[in-house]
Amino acid sequence: MSDDVLEKLSSWTEKALGIKAAEDALLQLKGYLEKNTNPDIFNFPGTLERFLSSPEERFNIARFLTINETYFFREEPHFDLLLKEILPRFARRKRPLRVCSAATSMGCEAYSLAMLMDYYSRTVEKLDFQIEAFDVSRDMIEIAKQGRYSVNAFRNDGNRWRYILDRYLTKEGETYIVSSSLKKRIHFFPHNIMDGIEPLAFDLILFRNALIYFSAEGRRRILDSLVKALTEEGVLLFGISEIPSVNHPFLQNRQSPDAFYFQKISALTDPAVEILSEIPWEPRRASDRRAAERRIFNLARKPVAVERRAQSSDRRTLGSDRRYDTCLSRPETPHSAAFSPPPRPSSRIAPSRTAKNISSLLEQGEATAERVLRAIKSRTDKTAEPGEDELIAAAVCFLSLEDFAGTEIVLTFAEEKQVSAFTKFLRGEYNYLSNKPGEAEVFYKEAASLDGAFWPAFYRVSLLAAEGNRTLYEVKIKKALESIELGKDLSYECFIGGFSPDYYRRILEKRLSK
Known part of the structure; x- marks a missing residue:
């Protein structure tokens, strides 16, 4: 081609x-x-x-x-969360619940939800529900409507739910058939999530292991659509590996003993909904979008909203004013994959000061990146050339925007001045987002070897590590945990989405205990 x-x-x-x-x-x-x-x-x-x-x-x-990888009760912690915490909370509402399985593929997720909710209703307390399930692939939706599955729909992850599966599946030869009573609980239909979600009244939405395939603009559009489709304090579940990339001013990250999830904050008043519906998507109107988001953010900061957020035990929420402010001007940093060698000792003073400066510059959003780019292109005054902190901040910003041309200019200039763990890591991010995972891995390794406390590089590899070799899988996670402990006070989170090191540590510990 x-x-x-x-x-x-x-x-x-x-x-x-x-x-x-x-x-x-x-x-x-x-x-x-x-x-x-x-x-x-x-x-x-x-x-x-x-x-x-x-x-x-x-x-x-x-x-x-699209990749249609799916099976029954995939990512078990989410179903533990639903059974122990979310469904009892929903049952107290004493009304029919609306649930959405977005990007449902061949329907295993939607059927798993229906099985769990029906089982809860029959054995614990009454729960009336209806599930809307859609996918952009018509072929997958037809398979879902049939409700006939081979043994490939079952994996070790999900095996301990066999006592529920056996209740709703009938085996005929090599095929497993979903009970007709359960099928009536689900409406399957083809739909492109980029066209929005209706009706706007879901108590629970699952959009798992699909967000990573969308562009930065697509992710922002989808997140806004999901937020508008949720009821007040509705719950959103994303794939476990996608959690750090979710960034929206009206989604609170919540933690239970079983899993992380997101909840729509209750301060989304009618004026805020109206403003949210006005947010444009054309790149040329990015400033209009930021202005609209600012108006929404100011509504959320009213005393009642601040008081409600303060009641939460979630660390991201308790310290959220600065986080919510900066997230409006800086999109999420996408995931990457890496494998790192054992860390070497590193200085913990200069990097800390540098990362804090970078974090401060990132709060200025795209203004920093554009200023740095202009300075590089002019090159008329050597004394006015941007320093390393400004260059790194600009590269992080351009990567978040997936502006690869801007990233290349800034990174090349930064590498001419000084090669550091920061520039190596960002070069790795650049290569990974450019569909060059092999080259990205080389730079992640080099970043980790230059600074053993630079935990973003270690986190990238551990997050996407294959579970086939359990020993190596655990080693990668433990190395990432060690690096986080070394660098927890160094403000390195500015490279990886803005969440605290403790937030990433909890994710890794959860993966280690699976």
Whole structure:
């Protein structure tokens, strides 16, 4: 595929579906288009745009761009959380509950939810519920409606729920069939989440292990849509590996003994909902979006909202004023993968001061990045060249915006001045987001070897470590925990989304105890 065709298809899939497609997926898409249209379609941009704009074709194309990995009771801690804490809370509402399984794939998640909720209703206390489940793939929705599954729908993660599965599944030969009474609890339908979610009254939404496939703009749009679709104090569950990348001014991160989850803060008053609906998505109107978010944020800071937040035991909420303020101007940093060698001793004084300066610069949002970029491009006054702190802050900002051109300019200039754990790590982030995981890994290793207390590099590898080799898996997590302990006071969190080191430590400890 030529670079021009690749760029066109990549641009369209991101705009229409919000998905940052990998090159192999785009190659499959190209083959589909050549087979089902004129092979020369890429030479006629208008024809291509009209074809890709068809709602029917958007559903057909989605199957090339999505990964439908799913099975019953996937990520068990979420179902423990529901059974022990969320469902009892919902039952006290004494009304029918609305639940949404977004990006449900072939339906295993929706059926697992229905099984758990029906079981709770029959054995603990009455719970009336209805589940809406959708996916962008029509093929997956048809499989979900049939409710017939092979042994591939069962994994070790989820095995201890067999006492519930056996209650609702009937085996016929090599096939497992969902009971007809349970099917009536779920409405399956094809839908693109980028088109929003309705009705706007869900008590619980699961959108797990899908957020990572969307662009930064797509993630922001989806998060706003999810927030608007939730009832007051409604609950959102994301994939365990996605939690640190979730960043929204009206979502509180909550922790239970079993899992992390997000809850819509109760201060979302009618005026705030109205403002939220006005937020634009066109990149050229980014300043308008920030202005709208600022208006919402100011509403949330009214005394009653502050008092409610202060009652929470969640550390992110208790110290949230500064966090909520800065999150409006700085999107989340996406995940990366790495493996790090044993750490070497490092200074804990200069890096701490440097990271605190970087954190302070990041609070200024895109203004810092644009100022640094202008200074680099001018190069007229050597004395006015940006320092390392400014360069690193600008690179972090550009990466968060997925502005790779700006990132490359700033990082190249920073590397000419000084190579540090910071520049190595950010070069790793740049390569990972550019679909070069192998090259990214090299830089993560170098960042970790330069500073054993620079825990973001260790965290990246441990977060996405494969569980197949349990010994190596645990070693990676323990090394990350050791690094977090070394660097917990060094303000390194500015590189990795702004959450406290303790927040990431809790995630790792939870993974270690699985």
